[in-house]
Amino acid sequence: MVNIRQGQLIGDHFGLSENGFGGEFLYVGRIAILAQHTLDDAFVHDEDFPRHRSPYGIRSVKDAIVHIMISISNMTAAQARALRFVLMDIDDTLTTEGKLPAESYAALWKLHEAGLVIVPITGRPAGWCDLIAREWPVDGVVGENGAFVFWEEPKGRHLKSLTNPSAVRNDAPELTRVLERALVEIPGCRPACDQFARLYDIAIDFAEEEPRLPLSDALRIKKICDDEGVRAKVSSIHVNAWMGNYDKLSMAITWLAARFGYSDERDRNSVIFVGDSPNDEPMFAHFPMACGVANVRRYESMIMHMPAFAASREGGLGFAEIAETILSLRGCEHGNGAHDTQRERT
Numbered sequence: 273m274v275n276i277r278q279g280q281l282i283g284d285h286f287g288l289s290e291n292g293f294g295g296e297f298l299y300v301g302r303i304a305i306l307a308q309h310t311l312d313d314a315f316v317h318d319e320d321f322p323r324h325r326s327p328y329g330i331r332s333v334k335d336a337i338v339h340i341m342i343s344i345s346n347m348t349a350a351q352a353r354a355l356r357f358v359l360m361d362i363d364d365t366l367t368t369e370g371k372l373p374a375e376s377y378a379a380l381w382k383l384h385e386a387g388l389v390i391v392p393i394t395g396r397p398a399g400w401c402d403l404i405a406r407e408w409p410v411d412g413v414v415g416e417n418g419a420f421v422f423w424e425e426p427k428g429r430h431l432k433s434l435t436n437p438s439a440v441r442n443d444a445p446e447l448t449r450v451l452e453r454a455l456v457e458i459p460g461c462r463p464a465c466d467q468f469a470r471l472y473d474i475a476i477d478f479a480e481e482e483p484r485l486p487l488s489d490a491l492r493i494k495k496i497c498d499d500e501g502v503r504a505k506v507s508s509i510h511v512n513a514w515m516g517n518y519d520k521l522s523m524a525i526t527w528l529a530a531r532f533g534y535s536d537e538r539d540r541n542s543v544i545f546v547g548d549s550p551n552d553e554p555m556f557a558h559f560p561m562a563c564g565v566a567n568v569r570r571y572e573s574m575i576m577h578m579p580a581f582a583a584s585r586e587g588g589l590g591f592a593e594i595a596e597t598i599l600s601l602r603g604c605e606h607g608n609g610a611h612d613t614q615r616e617r618t
């Protein structure tokens with residue numbers, strides 16, 4: 273749990289001050305929580321708490337706690353050394369302004385060479401994931417918001433896949449209707465240009481290409497999906513809509529368990545996830561070591577469960593900052609051969 277003595281709290285409605293008794297107050301708007309040492313023992317200090325309202329939609333102590341991020345520089349060496357799995361979103365997490373910077377791609381290689389298991393978790397299509405699984409320094413890639421995972425078997429370099437049994441191909445009439453309604457009701461939105469490479473979802477572009485539409489338009493598209501009984505998530509560039517009962521989190525847990533013997537009860541602190549936008553929220557909420565790149569703050573009003581840590585830099589540079597922090601704390605800033613040793617144990 274976060275130690276707020278070390279934490280750098282963010283946002284105009286957050287503040288920290290001494291209470292005169294050796295503890296500290298955490299202020300969330302007009303809500304005050306007294307924390308003696310950690311947020312574990314926080315309790316409501318303000319008797320009027322239930323009447324106060326926060327611009328972030330915070331209604332309870334629990335809400336306040338999950339809405340706080342602290343700087344990645346506060347990660348401890350013990351937390352970094354406990355990590356085994358590095359999961360990350362791609363768009364606006366590894367990328368910056370639509371490009372994959374040298375810094376974040378190099379960071380993937382350094383993490384890989386340090387023996388960590390690397391798994392991008394993305395809304396991008398099957399066609400892209402084929403390339404990523406084969407050519408990037410990764411152990412697998414979850415695609416189309418959790419419909420499937422692709423990975424390459426080191427022996428024989430065979431590409432393997434696991435698909436969620438509830439996934440429905442994207443020619444389903446419900447998805448066609450969602451797309452037709454969106455194109456009529458939200459002028460300027462369009463099918464994503466990577467749609468031809470998709471198997472199970474439709475992606476509606478609102479901000480990957482010009483003209484960039486406001487987030488309010490993306491939310492209107494999501495509302496159409498909700499009305500039609502179709503699952504949908506908003507990323508920083510697309511609204512993705514699908515039929516099956518899955519998301520990024522459920523597929524990540526299923527596959528890590530099957531492939532690496534991961535136990536979600538036992539091993540949750542061995543996972544770090546890095547993301548940037550509302551479609552990453554299930555991961556932010558689930559993994560106590562989740563991190564946001566700095567641009568996650570753009571979506572603060574749309575994300576209740578913010579990640580525990582935040583980078584100071586945006587996009588790919590933020591990911592590189594997080595990777596360097598982890599590697600430095602683990603005492604392996606550059607690949608030192610640990611990779612082979614680690615893999616023998618998996």
Ligand SMILES: [Mg+2]
Pocket residue numbers: 361362363364365507508547548549
């Ligand atoms: Mg993203």
